[in-house]
Amino acid sequence: METEVSKPEQSAAKTPTNTPSRPEIEATKPGEIRVIRRNGKVTPYDDSKIEVAMTxxxxxxxxGAAAASSRVHETVRQLTKQITDAFKRRMPGGGIIHIEDVQDQVELALMRNGEQKVARSYVLYREERSRERAARDTAKLDALVGDNQVMVTVEDGSKRPLDVERLHTVVVEACKDLSDVEPDQILKDTMRNLYDGVAIKDAYQALVMTARTMIEKEPNYTYVTARLLLDSIRSEALRELGVAKRATQSEMNAIYPEAFKAYLSVGVENELLSPELLSFDLDKIANAIKPERDMLFTYLGIQTLFDRYFIHKDEVRIELPQVFWMRVAMGLAVNEDDREARAIEFYDVLSTFHYMSSTPTLFNSGTLRPQLSSCYLTNVPDDLDGIYGAIKDNALLSKFAGGLGNDWTPVRGLGAYIKGTNGKSQGVVPFLKVANDTAVAVNQGGKRKGAVCAYLETWHIDIEEFLELRKNTGDDRRRTHDMNSANWVPDLFLKRVSSDGDWTLFSPNEVPDLHDLYGKEFEERYEYYEEMAKYGKIKTAKTIPANVLWRKMLSMLFETGHPWITFKDPCNLRSPQQHVGVVHSSNLCTEITLNTKAGEEIAVCNLGSVNLPKHMKDGKLDTEQLEKTVSTAVRMLDNVIDINFYPVDTARKSNMRHRPVGLGLMGFQDALYLQNIPYTSEAAVDFADNAMEAISYYAIQASTDLAEERGSYESFAGSLWSQGILPIDSIEKLIEERGAEFIEVDTSSTMDWDTLRERVKTIGMRNSNVMAIAPTATISNISGVSQSIEPTYQNLYVKSNLSGEFTVVNPYMVKELKARKLWDSVMVNDLKYYEGSLQHIDRIPSEIKELFATAFEVEPKWLVEAASRRQKWIDQAQSLNLYMSEPSGKKLDMVYRMAWFRGLKTTYYLRSLGATSTEKSTISDGKLNAVSSGPAAVGSAAPKACAIDEPDCEACQ
Known part of the structure; x- marks a missing residue:
C-alpha cells in the first residue's frame, strides 16, 4: 500500500562513476517536481505510483472485486489528481518533495473523501513498514558498532546517548553515488575513536578525520570527507540563523530557501551584507538554489571556503555553500536590468565551477564594501610627497584585498644629486624597505598578508642592489624579506647579452624619458645617453658587461627566487592601449600589463578564470559550452568595474576610463588528462594553442557584444582595437621592432578572425583588455582542479596551507592504474617513497609514466612552448612558473632566453626540487604522508606550491 517511490533503501556506495574527479549532479528542470526517497535518491514525480498505492x-x-469497481477506480483517479494539483500549486516552478510528504497527502486525501477505513489501513501499513525499517536499521547498526552506548556532551553541557542512526545516515549520504568507498568502514573506525562524554561537535568531526585518512588509497574519499564536513558546517550556520539544529543533505532541499532568506536578514541586520540584496525577488532567487551542488566539493575545496570565504558573525559562519554562491552572484547583478535572471545565470556558472571569480570578488561581492578587483598597478614618482603618497596608496589598496605592482624606476638612484638639499640620494632601496614593512603591517583584515611586488628597469643605477633584496645575508636594513621583486627588462639588454656587449646603468633623474620609451625609440635614446656618459655629460652612470649583470640576475633568481624576469618591450608593443600610456610594470603575479601614470591613473584589473575540464566533452573541447561560459564571465567581470569599491580615486578614474578585465583559465593539466595527452608533447602545445584561441575569440566577441549593449570604453578611439589590430595581429609589431632574428613565434590560427576583426572595428570594445592568465591557486582548490596552466606537482602528496594539511592524490592516475590492476597499497607506499613520481616504479608502463609526469619531470621548454602559443592570443600576460629539478647557470640562461625569444611578456617563479622532502611512511600506520607542501622557489628554505600558501598571490586569485 506504500507508494512505490519508497522502496527499501539500497546502498549506492558501490555505484560506478565515469569520471575520476567529481560526481555530476542532475539538477531539477524548471517546472519539474521530483521526489526524494528515504535513502536520499531523487526520482521524478509519478502520479501513477500514487494510484497504485491507493488501489x-x-x-x-x-x-478484490470491490477494488476493481468503477467507483474505486474513479475515486482513486480523482484523489490522485487532487494530490498532484496541490503539489503543482505549492511549487509552480517545480521542486523536490519528500516521500513522507507524498504519503501524508495520500492519507489526508482519503480522510477528506470519507474513506476512513481505507485511510486507517494505509496508516497502519505505514507504521508497520516504519517499524520494519527501524528494526532492520538497528540490527545493521548493532552489527557495525556493537552495543556500547556512547554518551555525548551537547551544546548546553548536558549528556545524552549518541544518535548512531543519524551518524549512519550522514555517512551513507556522504558516500552516495561514489564508487569504491565504504560507509560501514568509516562508521566502524569512527566509533572506535569515540569516548564517553565526547562533545557532539567532536563526534561529527571524528567522521571527517576518519574519512580523510582514506583519501590516499581512494580519491573519491575526498568527496566523502567534504560531505561529512558539510554536515558540521550546516549545523553551525543553521543554528546561528535559527532555522534548524541539524539537517542532513537530503533535508536541505526543503531548508535551503528558508536558510537563504534568514541569512540575508541576519547579514543585513549585522551590517555584513548590502541592504540592496533584500530588494531582489527573494522567492525567485531562493527557488533557483540547487542544494545538490553541495556534493561537488572536494575536501580541500569546502574547507578552504569555510576557513577563509564564508561570512561570519562573531566568528560563527552563517553562510552555506549555495548561499555563498548566490550572494556573490547577486552582488554582481545589482546593476542589471533583470537582476534576478542575471543573478541566477551568474550563480549557475559559479556553483557548477564552470567559471570562478577571483578571491576579492568572492570575499566581498554583496557586502557593504564590495572591493572586487584583484590587482592594482602604481607608479612611484621621484619626490618625497609622491613616494610616501604611493606607500599610503599601497596601504589603502592592500587593506581591502588588492594585490599590488609598484613601478619604482622613476626614483633616483644611490649617489644621485638632490638639488633641494644639495646632497646625495640614498637610492631606491631604503624606500622599498618602508614599502615592505607597510605590506606586513596592513594584513587585509587578518585574512592574509599584504601582497606587493616592486619593479625596476634593468638600466637603473640601483639594479645590482635591487637584485639582492631577498638575500639572507648583508645589511638587513637594505633587505625586503616579505616583498616580491621583478626585473623590467628592455629588449636592448638581451640583445647586448647575446652580442657580449656592455650595458650602462643610469639614474632616472638624468635620463627621465627612458622610463616612457620602448622599442626602437628606447634603443635610440639609450644609445644617445651612453654617448653622453662617455663624455662625462651624465654624472651618475656605470658601465658593466651585459653578461655579468645577466649572470647576476640569474644567480639571484637561483639563490632567492627573485627578482622575476619580465619583458618591457613585448608588454608595450603589443598593448592595445599604447595610444594613452605606457606599461611600466606588471602586477603581483606577472599576468597584468596595463598602462599607468603617476598621480593620475592607478591601473586596476578584475580577474576570473574559466574551468577548462568543465568544458571537455567526449575527449574534445566543447566550444559551444565554452562560448556560453565566456559570454557570462565577461559580463560578470565588466560588472565588477561599476560595482567596485575603490580605496583611491586614481584607481576609479583609470578603471572607469579603460575598463580592463582579465579572463584566464585553470585546469589545463586536467584537460590534458581527459584527452590522454602528456604535457611533454606537441599535442599538448597544440591544445594550449587551440584552447586559448577559442577563449580569446569568445572573450573579444563578448566584449564587443557588451559594447553594442552598453557602449565602448572611453579611450577606445586610437587603440589597437579601433584599428582592427587584435592580439594575434600585434605580434607583427613586436617582430618589426625587435628584429626577426631575435624572435620566433607561431602565428597560425583556425577560427574566423576576419569577421570578428571587422565587428570590433565597427562596434567597438567594452573593455580595453580582456584576457590574462592568473595563478588561480585558491580558486582552483575550491573548484577541485589543477592550478592555472601548471603541470601536476606530484601524484600523491600533502598540501599545506592556511586551512591545514590535505592529502592530494591524482584521480586520473588512480583510475588508469585501477584499469590496469596496478593500484594497491604497495603502489601507494611506492608513490610516497618516490615523492609522488611514477618514474622509478618498474611495473609502470612507459606511456603511463609519460602521461603522469610531474612538474619537475617536465622539461621547461615544454612550459615555454605552450606559453608562447597562448601568448599570441592574449592581450595581457600569463603567470608562468618554471620548474627545474637540477638548475644550473647554463639551463637558466637557456630557458629565460628562450622565453624572450618565443615572445613571452613575463615569467613568474622559478621553482627547484632541492628543498622538498618526504617522510617515508607506510599506509598501514594511518599517517598522512608528510610530503612537503609544494615546490620551492630556488634557494628557499620553506617550500611552497605557490605564494598563495604564504599567501601572497591569493590577492590575484
Whole structure:
C-alpha cells in the first residue's frame, strides 16, 4: 500500500562513476517536481505510483472485486489528481518533495473523501513498514558498532546517548553515488575513536578525520570527507540563523530557501551584507538554489571556503555553500536590468565551477564594501610627497584585498644629486624597505598578508642592489624579506647579452624619458645617453658587461627566487592601449600589463578564470559550452568595474576610463588528462594553442557584444582595437621592432578572425583588455582542479596551507592504474617513497609514466612552448612558473632566453626540487604522508606550491 517511490533503501556506495574527479549532479528542470526517497535518491514525480498505492489500500479493505469497481477506480483517479494539483500549486516552478510528504497527502486525501477505513489501513501499513525499517536499521547498526552506548556532551553541557542512526545516515549520504568507498568502514573506525562524554561537535568531526585518512588509497574519499564536513558546517550556520539544529543533505532541499532568506536578514541586520540584496525577488532567487551542488566539493575545496570565504558573525559562519554562491552572484547583478535572471545565470556558472571569480570578488561581492578587483598597478614618482603618497596608496589598496605592482624606476638612484638639499640620494632601496614593512603591517583584515611586488628597469643605477633584496645575508636594513621583486627588462639588454656587449646603468633623474620609451625609440635614446656618459655629460652612470649583470640576475633568481624576469618591450608593443600610456610594470603575479601614470591613473584589473575540464566533452573541447561560459564571465567581470569599491580615486578614474578585465583559465593539466595527452608533447602545445584561441575569440566577441549593449570604453578611439589590430595581429609589431632574428613565434590560427576583426572595428570594445592568465591557486582548490596552466606537482602528496594539511592524490592516475590492476597499497607506499613520481616504479608502463609526469619531470621548454602559443592570443600576460629539478647557470640562461625569444611578456617563479622532502611512511600506520607542501622557489628554505600558501598571490586569485 506504500507508494512505490519508497522502496527499501539500497546502498549506492558501490555505484560506478565515469569520471575520476567529481560526481555530476542532475539538477531539477524548471517546472519539474521530483521526489526524494528515504535513502536520499531523487526520482521524478509519478502520479501513477500514487494510484497504485491507493488501489492497494482499497484492495486490502474491500477485497478484490470491490477494488476493481468503477467507483474505486474513479475515486482513486480523482484523489490522485487532487494530490498532484496541490503539489503543482505549492511549487509552480517545480521542486523536490519528500516521500513522507507524498504519503501524508495520500492519507489526508482519503480522510477528506470519507474513506476512513481505507485511510486507517494505509496508516497502519505505514507504521508497520516504519517499524520494519527501524528494526532492520538497528540490527545493521548493532552489527557495525556493537552495543556500547556512547554518551555525548551537547551544546548546553548536558549528556545524552549518541544518535548512531543519524551518524549512519550522514555517512551513507556522504558516500552516495561514489564508487569504491565504504560507509560501514568509516562508521566502524569512527566509533572506535569515540569516548564517553565526547562533545557532539567532536563526534561529527571524528567522521571527517576518519574519512580523510582514506583519501590516499581512494580519491573519491575526498568527496566523502567534504560531505561529512558539510554536515558540521550546516549545523553551525543553521543554528546561528535559527532555522534548524541539524539537517542532513537530503533535508536541505526543503531548508535551503528558508536558510537563504534568514541569512540575508541576519547579514543585513549585522551590517555584513548590502541592504540592496533584500530588494531582489527573494522567492525567485531562493527557488533557483540547487542544494545538490553541495556534493561537488572536494575536501580541500569546502574547507578552504569555510576557513577563509564564508561570512561570519562573531566568528560563527552563517553562510552555506549555495548561499555563498548566490550572494556573490547577486552582488554582481545589482546593476542589471533583470537582476534576478542575471543573478541566477551568474550563480549557475559559479556553483557548477564552470567559471570562478577571483578571491576579492568572492570575499566581498554583496557586502557593504564590495572591493572586487584583484590587482592594482602604481607608479612611484621621484619626490618625497609622491613616494610616501604611493606607500599610503599601497596601504589603502592592500587593506581591502588588492594585490599590488609598484613601478619604482622613476626614483633616483644611490649617489644621485638632490638639488633641494644639495646632497646625495640614498637610492631606491631604503624606500622599498618602508614599502615592505607597510605590506606586513596592513594584513587585509587578518585574512592574509599584504601582497606587493616592486619593479625596476634593468638600466637603473640601483639594479645590482635591487637584485639582492631577498638575500639572507648583508645589511638587513637594505633587505625586503616579505616583498616580491621583478626585473623590467628592455629588449636592448638581451640583445647586448647575446652580442657580449656592455650595458650602462643610469639614474632616472638624468635620463627621465627612458622610463616612457620602448622599442626602437628606447634603443635610440639609450644609445644617445651612453654617448653622453662617455663624455662625462651624465654624472651618475656605470658601465658593466651585459653578461655579468645577466649572470647576476640569474644567480639571484637561483639563490632567492627573485627578482622575476619580465619583458618591457613585448608588454608595450603589443598593448592595445599604447595610444594613452605606457606599461611600466606588471602586477603581483606577472599576468597584468596595463598602462599607468603617476598621480593620475592607478591601473586596476578584475580577474576570473574559466574551468577548462568543465568544458571537455567526449575527449574534445566543447566550444559551444565554452562560448556560453565566456559570454557570462565577461559580463560578470565588466560588472565588477561599476560595482567596485575603490580605496583611491586614481584607481576609479583609470578603471572607469579603460575598463580592463582579465579572463584566464585553470585546469589545463586536467584537460590534458581527459584527452590522454602528456604535457611533454606537441599535442599538448597544440591544445594550449587551440584552447586559448577559442577563449580569446569568445572573450573579444563578448566584449564587443557588451559594447553594442552598453557602449565602448572611453579611450577606445586610437587603440589597437579601433584599428582592427587584435592580439594575434600585434605580434607583427613586436617582430618589426625587435628584429626577426631575435624572435620566433607561431602565428597560425583556425577560427574566423576576419569577421570578428571587422565587428570590433565597427562596434567597438567594452573593455580595453580582456584576457590574462592568473595563478588561480585558491580558486582552483575550491573548484577541485589543477592550478592555472601548471603541470601536476606530484601524484600523491600533502598540501599545506592556511586551512591545514590535505592529502592530494591524482584521480586520473588512480583510475588508469585501477584499469590496469596496478593500484594497491604497495603502489601507494611506492608513490610516497618516490615523492609522488611514477618514474622509478618498474611495473609502470612507459606511456603511463609519460602521461603522469610531474612538474619537475617536465622539461621547461615544454612550459615555454605552450606559453608562447597562448601568448599570441592574449592581450595581457600569463603567470608562468618554471620548474627545474637540477638548475644550473647554463639551463637558466637557456630557458629565460628562450622565453624572450618565443615572445613571452613575463615569467613568474622559478621553482627547484632541492628543498622538498618526504617522510617515508607506510599506509598501514594511518599517517598522512608528510610530503612537503609544494615546490620551492630556488634557494628557499620553506617550500611552497605557490605564494598563495604564504599567501601572497591569493590577492590575484
Amino acid at each position: 492497494k489500500a482499497f484492495l486490502a479493505v474491500e477485497g
